Amino acid sequence: MATEPAPPSPDLRPTLxxxxxxxxxxxxxxxxDCEDELLGLADRVRIDxxxxxxxxxxxxxxxxxxxxxxxxxxxxxxxxxxTTTDDAERIRHVRRVSRYVVTIGxxxxxxxxxxxxxxxxxxxxxxxVYARPxxxxxxxxxxxxxxxxxxxxxxxxxxxxxxxxxxxxxxYLAGRKPRIPSHSVCFECKRRGTTCITVAHGTPCLGPVTxxxxxxxxxxxxxxxxxxxxxxxxxxxxxxxxxxxxxxxSERDIQRVFRTFNATxxxxxxxxxxxxxxxxxxxxxxxxxxxxxx
Amino acid sequence: xxxxxxxxxxxxLAPDGLVMGKDGLAAxxxxxxxxxxxxxxPTVRDGVIVLAELRSxxxxxxxxxxxxxAGRYRLRERTDGAAFAHAAGPQSWKPFLHPxxxxxxxxxxxxxxxxxxxxxxxxxxxxxxGVRPCDLRAIAVQxxxxxxxxxxxPGYEGRRSGALLxxxxxxxxxxxxxxxxxxxxxxxxxxxxxxxxxxxxxxGHRFWIRSGSPEGSAILAELPTRPADPETxxxxxxxxxxxxxxxxxxxxxxxxxELMAGTLDAPRWDDVAGRCLTCGNCTMVCPTxxxxxxxxxxxxxxxxxxxxxxxxxxxxxDFSQLHGGPVRAxxxxxxxxxxxxxxxxxxxxxxxxxxxxxxxxxxWCPVGIDITEEAAALHDWTHSRAPxxxxxxx
Numbered sequence: 264m265a266t267e268p269a270p271p272s273p274d275l276r277p278t279l280x281x282x283x284x285x286x287x288x289x290x291x292x293x294x295x296d297c298e299d300e301l302l303g304l305a306d307r308v309r310i311d312x313x314x315x316x317x318x319x320x321x322x323x324x325x326x327x328x329x330x331x332x333x334x335x336x337x338x339x340x341x342x343x344x345x346t347t348t349d350d351a352e353r354i355r356h357v358r359r360v361s362r363y364v365v366t367i368g369x370x371x372x373x374x375x376x377x378x379x380x381x382x383x384x385x386x387x388x389x390x391x392v393y394a395r396p397x398x399x400x401x402x403x404x405x406x407x408x409x410x411x412x413x414x415x416x417x418x419x420x421x422x423x424x425x426x427x428x429x430x431x432x433x434x435y436l437a438g439r440k441p442r443i444p445s446h447s448v449c450f451e452c453k454r455r456g457t458t459c460i461t462v463a464h465g466t467p468c469l470g471p472v473t474x475x476x477x478x479x480x481x482x483x484x485x486x487x488x489x490x491x492x493x494x495x496x497x498x499x500x501x502x503x504x505x506x507x508x509x510x511x512x513s514e515r516d517i518q519r520v521f522r523t524f525n526a527t528x529x530x531x532x533x534x535x536x537x538x539x540x541x542x543x544x545x546x547x548x549x550x551x552x553x554x555x556x557x
Numbered sequence: 558x559x560x561x562x563x564x565x566x567x568x569x570l571a572p573d574g575l576v577m578g579k580d581g582l583a584a585x586x587x588x589x590x591x592x593x594x595x596x597x598x599p600t601v602r603d604g605v606i607v608l609a610e611l612r613s614x615x616x617x618x619x620x621x622x623x624x625x626x627a628g629r630y631r632l633r634e635r636t637d638g639a640a641f642a643h644a645a646g647p648q649s650w651k652p653f654l655h656p657x658x659x660x661x662x663x664x665x666x667x668x669x670x671x672x673x674x675x676x677x678x679x680x681x682x683x684x685x686x687g688v689r690p691c692d693l694r695a696i697a698v699q700x701x702x703x704x705x706x707x708x709x710x711p712g713y714e715g716r717r718s719g720a721l722l723x724x725x726x727x728x729x730x731x732x733x734x735x736x737x738x739x740x741x742x743x744x745x746x747x748x749x750x751x752x753x754x755x756x757x758x759x760x761g762h763r764f765w766i767r768s769g770s771p772e773g774s775a776i777l778a779e780l781p782t783r784p785a786d787p788e789t790x791x792x793x794x795x796x797x798x799x800x801x802x803x804x805x806x807x808x809x810x811x812x813x814x815e816l817m818a819g820t821l822d823a824p825r826w827d828d829v830a831g832r833c834l835t836c837g838n839c840t841m842v843c844p845t846x847x848x849x850x851x852x853x854x855x856x857x858x859x860x861x862x863x864x865x866x867x868x869x870x871x872x873x874x875d876f877s878q879l880h881g882g883p884v885r886a887x888x889x890x891x892x893x894x895x896x897x898x899x900x901x902x903x904x905x906x907x908x909x910x911x912x913x914x915x916x917x918x919x920x921w922c923p924v925g926i927d928i929t930e931e932a933a934a935l936h937d938w939t940h941s942r943a944p945x946x947x948x949x950x951x
Binding site: 300303304306307429430432433436437439442444445446447449450453454455456458459461462463464465468470471472485496497498499501502503505506 | 834853854872920921924
């Protein structure tokens with residue numbers, strides 16, 4: 264008597280979804296860059312929704328329903344900021360169908376470089392950039408995901424660091440807290456043995472107020488940190504601004520160096536005022552840090 | 558070579574020491590390599606004098622000095638061709654004895670159950686060439702911390718017991734140096750295997766060299782030397798004595814331990830907190846700061862885990878994180894913790910000061926916070942208060 268074929272064993276792998284909002288796709292690509300680990304990851308999780316990875320709309324099997332991503336998902340990785348009313352609605356859907364929501368990158372975590380629009384008149388931008396601005400429907404601001412829905416973890420960087428991404432995914436799979444320190448980049452320079460470029464060469468560097476995670480790449484190549492991971496915990500911006508001025512940066516330079524990928528981080532809000540104060544006070548000789556001797 | 562402080566009994570051989578010409582350095586490096594040592598010493602890299610593995614004495618920083626100030630380090634050319642006429646660089650010997658990242662063990666889930674593997678690699682035997690007296694003291698301080706108590710670090714112990722210490726006495730202190738205040742230099746204290754004093758004058762470029770251990774004597778016996786002449790000895794002693802008079806910084810003339818304990822509420826702590834970036838650089842460059850954290854790493858499969866020890870810093874908010882939040886939530890609290898530990902409570906914990914006066918924390922602070930200036934300000938504060946204001950240390 265022929266034995267009954269065993270029923271297919273249920274797929275108990277946790278499900279992963281990757282979502283894109285206003286962004287350049289670089290952080291999603293970081294996941295695809297995990298070449299050595301990608302097959303291992305696919306063994307451990309079922310990647311249920313990841314448009315960047317699939318060839319056709321709706322996924323490889325063409326199921327229309329999967330485009331919207333019905334879920335539920337155990338872990339949702341969210342890239343990008345919210346810049347349209349549609350996206351503001353879509354992120355609420357993502358939250359509803361996800362057990363954990365982790366934002367990946369500066370856009371999703373802090374609003375991204377596109378949040379520079381927050382400091383300007385959006386109508387002027389539209390008129391300057393688009394031939395037919397009336398076709399464009401956009402919000403006046405670019406906001407992080409956490410401004411719309413509760414977020415379980417925010418991974419920093421522009422783009423994110425692949426080792427940190429794997430750590431976060433691994434931590435959620437193991438049910439533990441991700442090991443992502445929030446101290447300065449200086450820790451990473453010192454641990455890898457990079458000589459401080461500010462002290463040794465007078466190079467302006469945002470490392471002392473910038474969140475670690477990149478592995479201190481730029482200073483290792485003689486370039487000042489430009490803060491793509493955003494503010495570290497409790498950054499002392501008054502002292503940092505004084506130091507940048509001391510290292511030769513003008514008021515305008517200082518304002519601009521903080522107006523990049525994390526421009527609207529709340530920690531950076533006092534910078535323009537601090538820079539004006541610092542650069543004005545140096546003319547009256549009352550600054551914290553004197554000019555460097557030539 | 559051992560962690561004991563008293564091995565520095567002068568061998569009967571050549572109690573007045575020997576003299577070695579500049580060419581002797583090449584022989585010294587060759588002999589050390591032949592004895593199986595990895596030679597680590599000063600060399601110019603990235604515009605600074607770093608400590609790195611040396612393949613030959615040619616890599617030493619002949620003719621380079623340094624110009625140090627708070628938050629500033631610059632190389633300066635010297636005309637005398639001296640190899641060791643430079644003050645402390647960006648690293649101490651700490652990265653070699655107490656590395657920033659060490660794997661302690663790994664664990665694998667196998668068919669036979671959990672298999673734990675401790676990491677105990679035999680460390681290379683390092684010869685440290687050009688240890689400054691302040692750094693020699695710093696090594697002794699770390700010895701007490703990491704091997705002197707109930708909690709011994711076997712990794713450190715292994716690296717330390719294999720290390721050969723070749724001290725070069727200081728004849729060229731920097732503007733941020735204060736070893737005289739801390740009584741750690743510029744002459745070498747005990748604990749070395751060999752000690753040299755560099756002399757460059759009209760009679761040539763040479764070294765007065767003495768041994769401090771049997772292993773040091775064995776190395777010395779293989780070097781091209783001659784008996785020490787009184788002129789070289791005198792010039793060497795004068796160079797070190799002169800260095801003592803040229804300290805760029807001093808600590809206030811006070812019992813620093815009492816000063817720290819009696820100024821915990823001084824307004825100066827708010828002042829320094831306004832400047833401190835809490836970036837952690839001072840602790841990372843300090844040759845005695847020893848704090849580490851441990852991180853457990855798992856891979857995606859969940860079948861492999863590793864435990865790593867890595868440098869930590871009391872300037873990180875997470876350093877004092879307990880349930881409910883960090884103990885030292887303010888930068889004022891964190892700077893005060895670092896400085897009062899270094900100069901004060903280190904005595905209670907380890908029986909000595911934690912500061913050796915190398916000045917690295919002054920140089921490598923991006924905003925140039927100066928521990929001697931902070932100590933002086935605290936000292937001034939205690940003296941500026943009228944006696945009836947009371948509230949001195951109990």
